[in-house]
Amino acid sequence: MAGSIRHIGKGEPKDTSARLKRLVQSGIFRDKDTHHKLIDCQGDFETWTNAPAKDWINARVKELREEREINIGCECCHSRDPQFLKDEQEGKHSLSGVNEDCYGDEIVELIKLLAAEE
Numbered sequence: 001m002a003g004s005i006r007h008i009g010k011g012e013p014k015d016t017s018a019r020l021k022r023l024v025q026s027g028i029f030r031d032k033d034t035h036h037k038l039i040d041c042q043g044d045f046e047t048w049t050n051a052p053a054k055d056w057i058n059a060r061v062k063e064l065r066e067e068r069e070i071n072i073g074c075e076c077c078h079s080r081d082p083q084f085l086k087d088e089q090e091g092k093h094s095l096s097g098v099n100e101d102c103y104g105d106e107i108v109e110l111i112k113l114l115a116a117e118e
């Protein structure tokens with residue numbers, strides 16, 4: 001069985017068998033938020049100079065390689081569920097529950113990419 005990783009919003013329950021890892025604790029973002037990356041966590045991962053943030057990413061890569069199930073939670077979106085995103089785009093929510101510029105998906109893709117390298 002392969003590991004899995006997906007991005008969830010703060011208002012979404014985590015998958016029962018998954019570990020929830022919160023982006024706000026990753027050391028990648030400014031303030032107590034997930035809207036703005038720190039300057040030393042931008043561009044290609046190889047060029048990041050923030051050691052704690054790199055360690056956090058590498059720890060998730062290791063977990064994924066160990067075939068664990070991981071949920072990556074952001075603080076800027078209520079939900080990242082596909083149906084919720086679709087309803088949001090169609091204006092069916094009275095409150096905005098999605099940050100269009102959320103970094104969650106990008107960070108999940110980065111972890112997947114690194115885990116796939118030999």
Ligand SMILES: [Zn+2]
Nearest residue numbers: 074076077102
């Ligand atoms: Zn978000």
